Amino acid sequence: MRRVILLVLMLWALGFAGCSGDNGKQLFETAxxxxxxxxxxxxxxxxxxxxxxxxxxxxxxxxxxxxxxxxGGNGK
Incomplete structure (x- = not known):
């Protein structure tokens, strides 16, 4: 049971690490x-x-x- 909890916590932490790698790409594409x-x-x-x-x-x-x-007035 302890291993399962540890595994879940590790996967959860990795998920957050992947989300924090935002470098502005999505926002730039929206702009x-x-x-x-x-x-x-x-x-x-x-x-x-x-x-x-x-x-x-x-x-x-x-x-x-x-x-x-x-x-500068150049829209393109």
Whole structure:
């Protein structure tokens, strides 16, 4: 019984470890979708959120680039 409990706890911990690996990809894809739908204000908000949450990551850098482009008036 003790082994079963230990196994369940290990699997539970691994499940949480997998969920915590969010690097901004899903949020970035949502921002891109909003941009394509011409919801530029919402896209900007999402890009700003990504840039704040993941400043050194790939998606943080991409979000900053998109923000610069959108704020510069170039929607594409």
């Amino acid at each position: 891109q979708f909003e941009e394509k739908q011409h919801n530029l204000e919402h896209a900007k908000q999402l890009y700003e959120e990504i840039a704040k949450k993941y400043p050194g990551g790939d998606y943080g850098k991409k979000a900053e680039e998109r923000l610069a482009t959108l704020k």
